[in-house]
Amino acid sequence: MRKKIVAGNWKMNKTFSEAETLITEIADSLDDVDLKDAEVILCPPSLYLEMTTDVAFESNFKVGAQNIYPEDAGAFTGEISPLMLKELNVAYCIIGHSERRKYFHETNEFLLRKVDSLLKHGLRPIFCCGEVLPEREASRHFEVVKSQVEESLFHLSAEAFLNVVIAYEPVWAIGTGVTATKEQAQEMHAYIRGLISARYDETTAWETSILYGGSCNGKNARELFSQPDVDGGLIGGASLNSVEFVQIATSF
Ligand code: 13P
DSSP: OOOOEEEEEOOOOHEEEEEEEHHHHHHHHHHOOOOOEEEEEEOOOGGGGGHHHHHHHHHHHHHSSSOSSSSSSSOOOOOOOHHHHHHTTTOEEEEEOOOHHHHOOOOOOHHHHHHHHHHHHTTTEEEOOOOOOHHHHOOOOOHHHHHHHHHOOOOOHHHHHOOOOOEOGGGGGTSSSOOOOOHHHHHHHHHHHHHHHHOOHHHHHOOOOOOEOSOOOTTTTTHHHHHHHEEEEEEEGGGSSSSHHHHHTOOO
């Protein structure tokens, strides 16, 4: 059975003390709600990962990083490795976010290396894909997402692929307040599941969690998550508020 997942991508937000407060608030609130088997993942800036995993140890959520460099160690100033994250009990890592593709010029080929590096150490990639607005307007969104998924993930064996979570994040919906409609989300999620089925098999496709991201909030989460191929969300802005984030996490 595939997992329902709500992951909070904090991006580059919150000071140390603000992060401490938010983590505590979320942990306390999660104690009081019924998550119905859904998994909650917090992805704070890497500086706060140790503090977050310390709280997660006694709480109801898992921890993800926002980035890694695809080597175990070495002369890569400013970077962190999956080996370091593993020792901190970080379970997931966001890979291929559109902000990293755009500002740090990360290519599908480079992301393949990151995926392999994470899997080598038993961390699960949350692999982001999604088209920019001109690509959707030119009806190229399926083609774009297909190459992102194929070029960074489809070299994996079926067994390895089962550790990957996919997040469809149409770039025009990220931080804009313009959410994909439930029909647009469902259409793309079903398409991605079809790609997995064609490359691997129906069981692998059925077992893969595919999350939606892009202006998902406390008001629209339930409608989006009710779609048959939408298995939860990767939440940006709304994950910075404990009340709204926990509301989203209980929207299944
Ligand atoms: P917003 O929820 O702020 O639109 O961001 C989505 C996102 O980029 C999550 O990774």
